[in-house]
Amino acid sequence: MSVFATLLPHGAALVPAGGLLPAGPAGAGPATVITTVAGAAPAGPALAAGIVDGAPPTETVLRLVLLTALAVVAGTGLVRVLSGPAGRAERVVAGVAALAAVSAAVAAVTWSGAGTSSWTLGLVAVTVAVPALLWTSRPVLAVVPAVAVTVLLVMQLAAGSPGSVPYLLDAGYAVAGALLAGAVVHLFATRTAGAPGAADVVDGEHGTGRPGRVRVLALVAGVAATVLAAARVAVSGPFALVDLPGTGYGRAAAVTLLAPAAVVALVVAETLVSRRAGPSARERVRAAAVRERGRGLAAVAAVAGIGAATLLAALPAPAPAAVPGQALLRGLDLGSGPLTLAVAPMRPGPNLVQLTGEDVEITGGEGAAAMPGHDGDAAPAGYVVRAGDREVPFVQRAGAPGGWALVDVPAGTGSITVSDGAVSRSVPVDVGDERTAPEGSAGADGPECLSAVLGRITAGGDPTVGTCPSETLDPADEQALRATVRSLAGSGVPGVALAADASPRSRAAAGAVRAEATAAGLRLSERAGADDALLVLSGWQGGATTLRDTTVAAVERPTALGGIYLAPWLLTGGVLAHTPGVLLPLDFGPQEEIPQRYVRSLSVVAPGSSPSVAGLRAWAAESGVRFDEPPALYGAAPVSVPMTSGDDDHHQPNTAAWFPGGAVVRIGGPLDTAPPAPTP
Structure with a gap:
């Protein structure tokens, strides 16, 4: 939960626009947006960007200060049940923590621009009440507002849905962490005389405390926090050892586990030192000094543990563990900026690996996207992927963005390595031992197959690589193609040339088009004449090549x-970049709300990936969205004006659009989808 969900008025929250799961050191991250809770889709985790892995730095720092201070305030109040009156040092600590919490709350409200809410006033009131009551003659009353502060702490620190296992683990850690912080602060504020026979004495005018009971509380709370942190790691990750030191979430999770364990060890150590101290004054003074240092370190560790726990809900969670048969999607940073890595089908044998940059450009050449800092006509120079002792360079694939490598991953491989020649990053994989990769997942139609899986992942669905789109002809596509042929026959086109490939979808589409053309009396040919129409039915790679060759041929002779006309599945930037203008029969408008929701979600979850019809349909099926519009013809052509309003750089196309640097607009009414009349 965002810290601003409590501080801002009801219905508003500050949420980070996230992206990929981090794997590696710092890079650039996404921006922060203010949105309403009712209309906000869950933001994906962000690309690695510094110590906070792309999480909004201002919100993250305010969250850290606010919740850590609340934990200290709550702990100093709750511990009064066992410790008795608070000494002057303990009151000062509680007062400083309350001041920090109130300051962070005020800063959050001011920075967000929202007005002061009842939540904010209530938080300030109960936070200030704890140190105020510690100065009264009945400091035990501070327990009451401390309980309220603890409830607020749990609401803010816990991640996930209330009642879920991660939420309960976080809630338990919040309570244990607050008690641990209060206990060690009390022990640290308790001084020893260091003289023979001297007892622990509270530094204040209220007399003797009860450090023995508080010491037991510290041990119990520390053990509980350690167990809860270990369970949280087991449930929520990091699931790969490389993510523990390599991600902000992993580092924070490690601190939540190690810090309370360190407190337990330090408290046990200082107890043993106290018991083994000899009767001489020198030995008791030495033991007191050791005890003071141990308690100081324990206080620092306790505060560090609860501080790290406050970050877990704000930082992007690490990638799930690699699973055989499921596409792997991760973020990488090789030192030059954030990159997106996708691997499929995650089975022994050939695996297709895609590497893209966050700010890709669809350019000429083979139609691949330029990596940051590289020309569009060249593959990402120097980028290689290594599996075992085999090193494969990333190359371009016509019709698909980014760099691609076909890597043979043997069974039992635990990781692959991606390198730019200077920096290398290890990425955990698990291909299992079953060679059951779907047809087409690593071939010419592999990029489209991966795009469909990314569509499901974007909607929170199953990342398993199933039947690829090129293996079957969608009934909606067949209907659109038949309607297109009837439209061509009615427009007086003398003939139609087909450009198909050997995939099952293309063969089925060609058969349907031939049957419809024969019924309509249209001449069919393999090569387009001067006045013919060209209908492209191949996959992305073949479609991009056909468009490029046709454009070149048209310069020499009328063609x-x-x-x-393109088949609907060829609506993707890598294909459209190769033509000055084409027509597509679509049953949706690319600029309509539902397709744009998919585009926005894809740009968050997998920056650098191009939207596609296969991805849209997979996303829609997973999201429960249907397209009921009859097909209509849409024209796609490059334009020289920006496609999005508010773009600061009017010379750069929107790389997350259906046609970067171009427009896709409807040019007529619905096509005739009625069954054709019988042929005489």
């Missing part, structure tokens, strides 16, 4: 003046 396909009847228009170039």
